[in-house]
Amino acid sequence: MNIVVCVKQVPDTTEVKIDPATNTLIRQGVPSIVNPFDKNAVEAALQLKEKHGGKITVISMGPGQAKDALKECLAMGADEAILITDRAFGGADTLATSYTLAAAIRKIGTVDMILCGKQAIDGDTAQVGPEIAEHLGIAQVTYAAKLEVNGDTARVEREHEDGYEVLEVKLPALVTTVKSINEPRYPTVKGTMKANRAQIAEWTKADLEVDEPRLGLKGSPTQVRKIFTPKARTQGILIQKETAREAVTELIGKLTEAKIV
Amino acid sequence: MAVKVNKDQCISCSACVSACPFGAIIMQDDKAEITDACTACGACVDTCPVGAIIREEETKQVAMDKNEYKNVWVYIETADGAPRNVGLELLGQGRKLADATGQKLAGILIGDGVEGLAKEAFAYGADMVYLVESPELKHYSTDGFTGVFTDLINTYKPSVILMGATNDGRDLGPRIACRVGTGLTADCTDLGIDEATGLIAWTRPAFGGNIMATILCPEHRPQMGTVRPSVFKKPQPDNSRSGEIIRVSSKVKPEDIRTKLIEVIKVCSASCNLEEAEVIVSGGRGMCKPENFTLIEDLANALGGAVGASRAAVDAGWKPALHQIGQTGKTVGPKIYFACGISGAIQHLAGMSSSDIIIAINKDADAPIFRMADFGIVGDVMEVLPILTEEFRKIKAG
Numbered sequence: 001m002n003i004v005v006c007v008k009q010v011p012d013t014t015e016v017k018i019d020p021a022t023n024t025l026i027r028q029g030v031p032s033i034v035n036p037f038d039k040n041a042v043e044a045a046l047q048l049k050e051k052h053g054g055k056i057t058v059i060s061m062g063p064g065q066a067k068d069a070l071k072e073c074l075a076m077g078a079d080e081a082i083l084i085t086d087r088a089f090g091g092a093d094t095l096a097t098s099y100t101l102a103a104a105i106r107k108i109g110t111v112d113m114i115l116c117g118k119q120a121i122d123g124d125t126a127q128v129g130p131e132i133a134e135h136l137g138i139a140q141v142t143y144a145a146k147l148e149v150n151g152d153t154a155r156v157e158r159e160h161e162d163g164y165e166v167l168e169v170k171l172p173a174l175v176t177t178v179k180s181i182n183e184p185r186y187p188t189v190k191g192t193m194k195a196n197r198a199q200i201a202e203w204t205k206a207d208l209e210v211d212e213p214r215l216g217l218k219g220s221p222t223q224v225r226k227i228f229t230p231k232a233r234t235q236g237i238l239i240q241k242e243t244a245r246e247a248v249t250e251l252i253g254k255l256t257e258a259k260i261v
Numbered sequence: 262m263a264v265k266v267n268k269d270q271c272i273s274c275s276a277c278v279s280a281c282p283f284g285a286i287i288m289q290d291d292k293a294e295i296t297d298a299c300t301a302c303g304a305c306v307d308t309c310p311v312g313a314i315i316r317e318e319e320t321k322q323v324a325m326d327k328n329e330y331k332n333v334w335v336y337i338e339t340a341d342g343a344p345r346n347v348g349l350e351l352l353g354q355g356r357k358l359a360d361a362t363g364q365k366l367a368g369i370l371i372g373d374g375v376e377g378l379a380k381e382a383f384a385y386g387a388d389m390v391y392l393v394e395s396p397e398l399k400h401y402s403t404d405g406f407t408g409v410f411t412d413l414i415n416t417y418k419p420s421v422i423l424m425g426a427t428n429d430g431r432d433l434g435p436r437i438a439c440r441v442g443t444g445l446t447a448d449c450t451d452l453g454i455d456e457a458t459g460l461i462a463w464t465r466p467a468f469g470g471n472i473m474a475t476i477l478c479p480e481h482r483p484q485m486g487t488v489r490p491s492v493f494k495k496p497q498p499d500n501s502r503s504g505e506i507i508r509v510s511s512k513v514k515p516e517d518i519r520t521k522l523i524e525v526i527k528v529c530s531a532s533c534n535l536e537e538a539e540v541i542v543s544g545g546r547g548m549c550k551p552e553n554f555t556l557i558e559d560l561a562n563a564l565g566g567a568v569g570a571s572r573a574a575v576d577a578g579w580k581p582a583l584h585q586i587g588q589t590g591k592t593v594g595p596k597i598y599f600a601c602g603i604s605g606a607i608q609h610l611a612g613m614s615s616s617d618i619i620i621a622i623n624k625d626a627d628a629p630i631f632r633m634a635d636f637g638i639v640g641d642v643m644e645v646l647p648i649l650t651e652e653f654r655k656i657k658a659g
Binding site: 011013014016018019026028036037063087089090091093094095098121122123124125126127128129130131133134135139140141142143145155157158159160161162163164165166167168169170173178179180216217220221222223224225226227228229230233234235236237238239240241244245247248249251252254255260261 | 279296299340404429434442444445447466467468471477481520527528585590592633634636637638644649653
């Protein structure tokens with residue numbers, strides 16, 4: 001099986017803090033990590049490879065430092081990594097990003113399965129995966145909580161509001177993964193050493209068959225109009241009483257007063 | 262649009278560097294330099310004390326006649342033959358947008374035997390309904406619904422499309438947007454009209470809810486967005502309203518649908534429909550053991566709410582992953598959120614901080630959850646919950 005996994009390097013949003021004085025994000029000291037859901041996608045690929053053999057290629061679009069994310073995936077056990085990087089890709093929204101990644105996947109050649117995390121924790125859009133599938137004209141299954149391959153067919157348990165749907169799809173297909181699909185492995189020491197020595201290919205727009213106007217900021221239909229910090233929540237009423245019943249009575253009173261119940 | 266730094270004016274204060282949400286500004290040779298990561302959001306423009314940063318309008322060449330596109334569409338997702346709440350909520354919101362811009366509001370109904378729901382769409386504000394029915398469309402499929410929806414767009418050319426940010430909505434939206442080549446803003450929590458341009462202003466949280474971004478889609482049509490369930494209230498239905506049903510035949514053939522539905526596994530009913538719940542009662546590590554979750558379920562039942570869980574509770578195996586709220590679980594925004602025995606790790610807060618009212622119960626008065634809760638009880642959840650349930654039952658009965 002030839003598998004491509006798309007990963008994104010993201011700031012660890014749980015480490016992001018707001019500067020109370022300027023009301024802006026403090027990015028200094030915020031570590032860059034592999035998007036957590038993408039690690040589930042890498043793990044899913046590794047498990048498929050262990051069963052069916054094949055090759056795993058990890059790709060990422062981003063600046064040079066995104067190589068660290070790719071190295072981590074190599075250390076986990078991926079076979080090859082490619083960084084898709086060019087000034088012309090900068091400022092891309094999901095449509096331009098998926099267009100570029102789809103062009104890279106076409107260049108990789110015959111691919112049986114493309115895996116992506118369900119969404120990235122910085123943008124949270126969950127759009128790049130389905131849009132890659134659309135650019136490539138292949139089937140997609142999103143929110144996979146279980147994934148098996150038999151011959152040329154994948155069987156997926158897709159997470160849904162009310163439970164799961166079991167779907168079968170002929171390969172090639174794109175699948176996006178949720179957290180509960182697996183527990184991503186830690187890189188081994190050997191894996192990390194190998195990853196550090198690995199050459200990571202860099203593809204620029206010159207390496208891809210792409211139309212320049214469809215790249216980056218220029219190729220992005222959506223534009224950010226403004227960015228602002230949400231009104232910070234503040235501490236409300238804290239009830240501390242001798243007994244639980246007194247506390248509940250007080251709470252119900254306050255809720256009634258505020259017309260919440 | 263592009264953001265540029267006038268290097269002669271730059272005083273090397275680096276205020277813009279920390280203002281940039283994307284880390285796209287660096288100091289090079291003591292001057293601010295905009296890197297590839299720039300999305301032209303303009304957050305830096307106002308922070309520059311000397312006005313050295315400017316945002317330039319850049320004309321894009323788009324072969325699209327925007328004037329051809331009219332009217333506001335709302336996709337009415339159905340489940341088990343009934344509309345999901347989010348579709349009705351969006352009809353209310355779509356009505357406002359349509360009225361403000363002098364356009365009509367249409368509901369989109371796709372399925373098998375869903376004609377009866379058109380009445381509801383009219384009652385909630387639609388002027389017309391585009392109805393596509395076929396046996397292949399009985400259950401949602403990416404290929405089937407994308408095919409039908411893009412045919413509708415290409416024929417009737419709407420200006421705006423609102424969809425619920427449900428799992429199916431977020432599966433379908435990007436597929437359609439990509440096929441028709443337009444922009445899609447995901448998971449919006451606010452909608453408005455941009456005064457300067459008359460465009461839809463889509464507002465959404467990013468960076469785990471740390472910042473909000475308002476997005477426009479200036480040159481492409483339709484302007485599309487998915488909107489989080491239960492952000493907007495359902496309007497009051499007016500059953501005297503009626504409208505026009507425009508029946509469109511489906512061109513989708515069975516072989517076009519590449520995914521085959523084998524079975525639907527219903528793990529839970531209302532109790533895990535966190536996305537649409539108006540009330541959520543969540544339990545965390547402080548519940549101590551799985552049996553104690555019945556206390557959570559009892560309160561949720563009494564309030565007609567759904568049951569959530571923190572990552573700790575899911576990892577311990579007390580609740581299935583479908584219930585997990587937080588960064589690696591679901592993002593919710595109910596009217597009332599009860600956090601029971603949840604300390605309030607930032608990963609959890611990322612998933613529920615947009616709730617209207619947060620009520621926390623925790624025995625540790627210093628738990629971070631209290632710093633953002635509107636109401637908090639310092640106490641033992643095992644004691645507080647049964648009494649709370651009893652009181653709410655009384656209120657409901659009385």
